[in-house]
Amino acid sequence: MRFLASLLTTAPLLLLRLASAQLPQKDGSTVVFGTSGTYPRAVRLADNSLLGTYTLADSTNQSLVTVRSTDNGASWAPLGTVVTNISAIHELGNSYVHQLPDGKVLCAFRNHDLGNGRDADPTYYRITVCLSEDLGETWRYLSTPAQMPGGPDGVWEPFLQNALDGSLQLYYSKETGSGGQDSILRRSTDGGKTWSAEQTFTGQDTNARDGMLGVARTAANSASKVAIFESGDANGHFTVHTMRTADDDASWDSRGLVYENETASAGAPQIIRVGSRMVASFGTNEDGGVWPQGAMKVMVSTDQGKTWASKTTVHVLPAMWAGLLALDDKSFLALYETGGTSYAQKMTFP
Ligand SMILES: *[C@@H]1O[C@H](CO)[C@@H](O)[C@H](O)[C@H]1NC(C)=O
Ligand SMILES: *[C@@H]1O[C@H](CO)[C@@H](O)[C@H](O)[C@H]1NC(C)=O
C-alpha cells in the first residue's frame, strides 16, 4: 500500500513534467502578418525567405494578396496581389502558395461566382491556380483543376505539395450532396498546367463533412505522410482527424483521431513537422464562442502523428482560420486572424 501510495503521488508529477517538456511556448511578441484580412498561410521558399498569403477585404473587393518575410517571420511586408474582384458578385478565398522545384510559385484558391449575390449559394465553383515567376509579386492565370456548377455543393480549401517523384499534388475538399464532403487528391506532371482525374481519399464511406485539409511528411523526404482534416460527430460537433499514407499518396489507411470534445467543436486544422515532432492546430469553441468562432490551439505528436497530446492555447477567442509554418527543428509560426487582422506568433519547444 505504501509503495502504491508513493507511486500515486510521484507518477502524476512525472507525467506532468514529461507533458510540459512537449508544450511549445510563445517566443517573442505577436507580429502583424496582414492587415484587413484572414486565412493566413505561409511557406518557406528555396532562397530561405518566407512567402505568405491571405484574403484581404476592402470596402468593395476581396483580394488574395501575398506578403514576404526576410527575417524568418519576425516582420512581414506586402508583396503582391494574386487576384482581386468585387465581393458583391464574386467570392475569393482559401489561398495557398507553393514553390515548385524549378523555382516558380503557384497559388491555389477558391474562385466562385456569386451570380445570386453574397447571401445565396455560388452560381459557379472553381479551384483556380495562378503562377508567379518572380517569387510571389506578380501573377497570371495557370489552370482550373476543379470546377463545378453552382448550387449547395462546391469545392474548397486547396493545399499543394511536391511529390517525391517530382510531380505536384493538389488536395481540396468537395461537397457531395446531403451534407457530405470528401477529401480529393489530383496530380500534375507539368507544373500545374494539367491535372489527373480526382482521387477521393477520405469521406467516400461516410456522409460526414471531411474538409479543410493539411498534409505533412513525417520526416524530411519521407514517403510517409499525415493528412489532417475536420469532420463531424453524431451531435453535430466538428472533430479533427488524420489519414496516413506510407507511399506518398498511392494508398491511405483508416482514420485516426487528433481531437474531439463531445460538447464543443474543434475544426479548421493544419499540420506540420517540427523536427521529430508533428504539430497540429485547430480552432475550438470549447472555452467559449459561437462556432466557427473559437480559440487557436495546438497539439503535439511524438510518434509521427499517431497519438496527440499537450494541448496548448496559442490565442484565445477569437482566433480564426489558422495556419502553421515550421521554422526549424524546435520552432514554428502559428498564423491566425483575430479582429480582422492576421498575425504570426513564433512558438518554440523548450
Ligand atoms: C476590384 O476588382 C475589379 C475586378 O477584378 C477590378 O477591376 C478593380 O480594380 C478592383 N478594385 C480594387 C480597389 O482593387
Ligand atoms: C470577377 O467576377 C465576375 C463574376 O463572378 C467574373 O465573371 C469575372 O471573370 C471576374 N473577374 C476576374 C478578373 O476574375
Ligand SMILES: *[C@@H]1O[C@H](CO)[C@@H](O)[C@H](O)[C@H]1NC(C)=O
Ligand atoms: C470541452 O468543452 C466544454 C465546453 O463545451 C469545456 O467546458 C471543457 O473544458 C472541454 N474539455 C476540454 C478537455 O477542454
